[in-house]
Amino acid sequence: MMTETDSSPKQYRDLVGKSVLQRTCEQFIANPRIDRVLCVIHADDRDLFQTATARLDSTKLLPPVTGGAERQESVRLGLEALADMNPDYVLIHDGVRPFVSQEVILRVLDHLDSDHPAILPAVKVSDTLKTRGATGHIEGTVDRSKIWAAQTPQGFAFETILNAHRTALATDQHHFTDDTALMEHNDVPVLIVEGDGANIKLTTPQDMELGRKQLRMEATHMLSDIRTGTGYDVHAFEEGDAVLLGGVEIPHSRKLKGHSDADVVLHAITDALFGALADGDIGSHFPPSDPKWKGAASDQFLVYAVDRLKARGGKLAHVDVTVVCERPKIGPHRDSMRERISQICSLPVDRVAVKATTSERLGFTGREEGIAALSTVTIRLPLPDDYWDAHD
Numbered sequence: 075m076m077t078e079t080d081s082s083p084k085q086y087r088d089l090v091g092k093s094v095l096q097r098t099c100e101q102f103i104a105n106p107r108i109d110r111v112l113c114v115i116h117a118d119d120r121d122l123f124q125t126a127t128a129r130l131d132s133t134k135l136l137p138p139v140t141g142g143a144e145r146q147e148s149v150r151l152g153l154e155a156l157a158d159m160n161p162d163y164v165l166i167h168d169g170v171r172p173f174v175s176q177e178v179i180l181r182v183l184d185h186l187d188s189d190h191p192a193i194l195p196a197v198k199v200s201d202t203l204k205t206r207g208a209t210g211h212i213e214g215t216v217d218r219s220k221i222w223a224a225q226t227p228q229g230f231a232f233e234t235i236l237n238a239h240r241t242a243l244a245t246d247q248h249h250f251t252d253d254t255a256l257m258e259h260n261d262v263p264v265l266i267v268e269g270d271g272a273n274i275k276l277t278t279p280q281d282m283e284l285g286r287k288q289l290r291m292e293a294t295h296m297l298s299d300i301r302t303g304t305g306y307d308v309h310a311f312e313e314g315d316a317v318l319l320g321g322v323e324i325p326h327s328r329k330l331k332g333h334s335d336a337d338v339v340l341h342a343i344t345d346a347l348f349g350a351l352a353d354g355d356i357g358s359h360f361p362p363s364d365p366k367w368k369g370a371a372s373d374q375f376l377v378y379a380v381d382r383l384k385a386r387g388g389k390l391a392h393v394d395v396t397v398v399c400e401r402p403k404i405g406p407h408r409d410s411m412r413e414r415i416s417q418i419c420s421l422p423v424d425r426v427a428v429k430a431t432t433s434e435r436l437g438f439t440g441r442e443e444g445i446a447a448l449s450t451v452t453i454r455l456p457l458p459d460d461y462w463d464a465h466d
Contacts, residue, residue, distance in 0.1 A: 093126035097172035165227035195269035196222035297454035303350025320411030337372035404430035
């Protein structure tokens with residue numbers, strides 16, 4: 075994973091499991107009003123770009139264009155690459171602003187629809203602004219009533235911005251720091267619309283860390299429906315030479331009897347997951363009367379339950395299981411079982427607990443007639459939009 079000490083350009087660095095650029099592109103690809111997404115990159119960055127965008131499976135993403143020595147030239151080259159498509163509008167965005175919202179994108183597009191040729195999203199400055207003199211002392215206080223901090227995406231009528239860049243090139247004007255400044259120079263009115271304070275530009279290591287914290291907080295907030303489920307299963311012994319527990323074969327004088335492979339541990343975990351999801355039980359999804367599941371490996375049952383969780387946008391947070399038996403001894407195999415369960419569930423092993431106990435020679439497990447397993451799982455799901463309305 076890349077860190078703030080990585081020397082690669084910021085747009086290619088890791089931001090909680092995805093590159094900054096991937097997160098930025100995803101916001102535009104997800105917008106139904108955006109037809110194409112084009113990235114302008116440095117000539118030396120093609121491998122970095124391919125790695126950073128490898129998981130962006132969308133026909134909207136065009137092959138990248140090589141930029142110039144300065145930002146202004148890079149923008150012009152990007153616009154020229156779109157000239158044959160001749161879109162109505164173009165949005166020009168900083169690749170290191172991954173927190174742009176759909177609301178801001180649509181606000182810019184809506185005002186372009188209203189015949190404004192140039193749109194600047196911005197936020198009103200709330201801090202007191204001072205001017206500093208050569209000696210380091212305050213020289214004065216700036217009237218902030220008309221001061222707005224510019225953001226992106228800046229939106230333009232395509233022909234207007236392309237012609238402005240071509241004119242700047244022809245007249246050898248290369249000093250514009252953003253595209254609305256070029257519009258101002260050409261006496262094209264630029265409308266300021268409300269931006270978003272969360273739409274930060276990741277410039278410094280501190281910005282990157284702030285971005286990571288923001289994403290983690292958003293993920294926690296989104297998955298705030300925390301649920302637990304319990305599962306219980308039991309299988310009797312029959313003649314054999316090993317038992318399968320938690321996906322691990324353990325030598326023993328007998329084996330467990332069942333319609334599938336009789337892995338009592340995986341069955342208990344699977345049932346606990348279905349319980350947390352309020353989604354039936356293992357028998358309703360995999361009926362023992364169905365010959366399809368005769369001798370089936372139980373890991374596929376657990377994978378299926380985990381996939382049901384993922385399909386609802388959830389995450390598995392923790393698995394706890396207790397095995398009840400006199401023999402075989404679980405302790406020597408505990409770590410192998412934890413590792414295997416973590417692999418099946420795609421869960422870090424430090425979130426998997428395996429415990430064992432006896433029943434003090436009481437009951438069927440005490441008589442060594444079989445093995446029982448109890449499991450508790452914790453999951454996180456997104457809260458439905460109407461949750462609080464229904465629970466007020």
